[in-house]
Amino acid sequence: MARWTLLLAACALVASCEADRPAWQYGFAVMGTEVRVIIAGAETRDPTPHFAAVEARLAQIGRDFYAWADGELAELNTALAEGRSFQASADMAGLLAQAQNLSRLSGGAFDPGIGALVELWGFHQPRPGVAGTPPADDEIAVLLEGCIGIARISLRSSQVASDCRGPLIDLGGIAKGFAVDEAMSLLRARGIANAMIDAGGDLRAMGRNGRRAWRVGIQDPRGDGVLGSIALASGEAAFTSGDYARYFTHEGTRYAHVIDPATGYPVTHTAGVTVLGGRGIAADAASTALMVAGPEQWRSMAERLGTRAVLRVDAEGSVDMTRIFGGRLEPVPATVD
């Protein structure tokens, strides 16, 4: 099972910080990720229907928002590839509009219209790089000159069209953010005010865990240790992109699943980026964009994206962070009280 993030240990810390009734926890696999739903102990006597509702909604998102599943996004991609327009659901149209906007703000570093490149590199498969070899330079060049990029689609009254045959839309860089936001809204609508959704280390907190804030640990992507922990405010999301979850190694080079849309090659300068933000969608897109940004650009790009709490680890394992992230990072609590 691929872990997509460097934010781990969430539940270990969540559990250790529980000073009241133990939180309810439920886990299931969806979107290639181990998801955990945690509801503060005092919220309910029977969490089962809440867990079931979240699981059903996330399974639906897994079908409809993954390009290589058999739901709405697959249908949309087929229509665009055949030169037809597509009448999208309100959810799909909304997410595409946000994705287009975030892509523009990132100067194209985040681009969910590069599914053809993701496929060429083999990162659409659950276990990427089966062949274990990178594609040829000219195959990449052909794709870069072809119908590629989210800017090639237009959206009018939820009607999606393109000025070329394609592009292949891959919402994998933002779908977990959408899923986590949806799960939170669903729980809120069901009367739950204190919960945490952890999608393989990409997570969002709501309310508190008993008397304390929900707290997550930040794992060092190049070591065994934990860099620190963060107490999340209510509604806050913590998302991570990294090079250590989906990758393959060929002749000593690591090729990981975040691709620089400008070059068509996987990012090699960055091991991981963690972003704190008010919404899962924005934090998810930003963490992917900042993975691509590189050592010179990541701070200015973070500002353009409106993300102020960012931690970046480069390929050699050096850690850098914004002042605001540094102010939030605390030592991991050593004992359970």
Ligand code: AMP
């Ligand atoms: P994340 O873990 O959120 O950074 O998402 C990575 C996934 O997003 C990859 O597995 C691809 O499906 C897709 N992806 C890769 N590169 C990009 C990019 N530059 N912009 C948007 N999505 C990307």
Ligand code: MG
């Ligand atoms: Mg992302």
